[in-house]
Amino acid sequence: MRLEGKAVLVTGASRGIGREVALELAREGANVAINYAGSEAKAAEVAEEIKTMGREAIVIQADVSNPEAVDAMVKETIEVFGKLDILVNNAGITKDNLLMRMKESDWDDVININLKGVFLCTKAVTRQMMKQRCGRIINISSIVGVSGNAGQANYVAAKAGVIGLTKTTAKELATRGITVNAVAPGFITTDMTDKLNDDTKAEMLKQIPLGKLGEPSDVAKTVAFLASEDSRYMTGQTLHVDGGMVM
Amino acid sequence: MAEVLERVTKIIVDRLGVDEGQVTLEASFKDDLGADSLDVVELVMELEDEFNTEISDDDAEKIATVGDAVNYINSKM
Numbered sequence: 009m010r011l012e013g014k015a016v017l018v019t020g021a022s023r024g025i026g027r028e029v030a031l032e033l034a035r036e037g038a039n040v041a042i043n044y045a046g047s048e049a050k051a052a053e054v055a056e057e058i059k060t061m062g063r064e065a066i067v068i069q070a071d072v073s074n075p076e077a078v079d080a081m082v083k084e085t086i087e088v089f090g091k092l093d094i095l096v097n098n099a100g101i102t103k104d105n106l107l108m109r110m111k112e113s114d115w116d117d118v119i120n121i122n123l124k125g126v127f128l129c130t131k132a133v134t135r136q137m138m139k140q141r142c143g144r145i146i147n148i149s150s151i152v153g154v155s156g157n158a159g160q161a162n163y164v165a166a167k168a169g170v171i172g173l174t175k176t177t178a179k180e181l182a183t184r185g186i187t188v189n190a191v192a193p194g195f196i197t198t199d200m201t202d203k204l205n206d207d208t209k210a211e212m213l214k215q216i217p218l219g220k221l222g223e224p225s226d227v228a229k230t231v232a233f234l235a236s237e238d239s240r241y242m243t244g245q246t247l248h249v250d251g252g253m254v255m
Numbered sequence: 256m257a258e259v260l261e262r263v264t265k266i267i268v269d270r271l272g273v274d275e276g277q278v279t280l281e282a283s284f285k286d287d288l289g290a291d292s293l294d295v296v297e298l299v300m301e302l303e304d305e306f307n308t309e310i311s312d313d314d315a316e317k318i319a320t321v322g323d324a325v326n327y328i329n330s331k332m
């Protein structure tokens with residue numbers, strides 16, 4: 009186990025990739041704060057599963073685009089665990105449409121959750137991690153933030169923004185022993201990709217050299233590596249977990 | 256006043272690794288005491304803890320010298 013006794017906050021951890029990240033970090037020995045926006049029952053399930061592993065788990069409802077809610081969430085996590093070692097910025101939504109048909113509100117909603125949310129959560133944990141002189145921040149970007157993707161202007165802009173934010177945060181916090189890295193998943197089987205139609209999925213498979221969709225655990229294991237001491241000499245990087253889609 | 260200066264000085268000496276003699280009211284954190292931007296942010300955080308007060312981001316940006324910090328804290332006490 010590489011994360012024994014570490015205190016972790018995972019945003020958007022009730023479902024999909026975030027859920028698997030929370031579980032994987034707990035398997036590595038961490039105590040986990042599970043943030044969710046709306047899926048209370050599912051967040052509670054994740055917490056129960058973590059508790060059966062003998063770790064501590066708490067669930068915290070918070071909209072990551074709301075600064076007060078984010079500050080309260082981080083405060084509660086630190087109060088319960090006495091510290092905060094690892095933040096995983098995973099919460100995200102999609103509101104896909106062609107640029108010409110995209111509503112301004114769809115743009116704002118996705119940027120607010122997927123990009124501003126990362127900024128707010130990172131800002132909120134920085135004080136604690138600076139005091140500790142150590143910390144790990146792991147941002148979940150997306151491979152489309154590197155390659156672009158028709159029909160996802162808002163999502164792609166946010167995810168590309170996360171990569172830039174990762175690099176800047178890494179540079180600002182490096183001298184305080186805090187590393188900041190991103191993971192860019194390709195097509196992973198989650199509720200989010202289940203919404204795609206069959207033609208889109210077939211098209212996607214053609215682009216993946218490894219010939220299959222990824223699993224949430226593929227992403228979670230990469231996050232666990234970045235959260236652990238094994239990655240101590242890496243910061244500001246974006247790791248592609250995409251079956252070779254983008255090289 | 257003297258007591259505030261003493262406590263502020265101790266924090267600065269600990270944090271920035273400077274000699275006590277360098278910590279004058281006129282000394283600028285960045286220009287005279289070798290602090291970078293992040294050092295100043297951390298000093299403000301420590302002052303908040305030491306004096307059990309909250310310093311807003313706007314106010315924190317105005318703190319450039321040791322005297323600024325001491326005056327700010329005195330104004331809050």
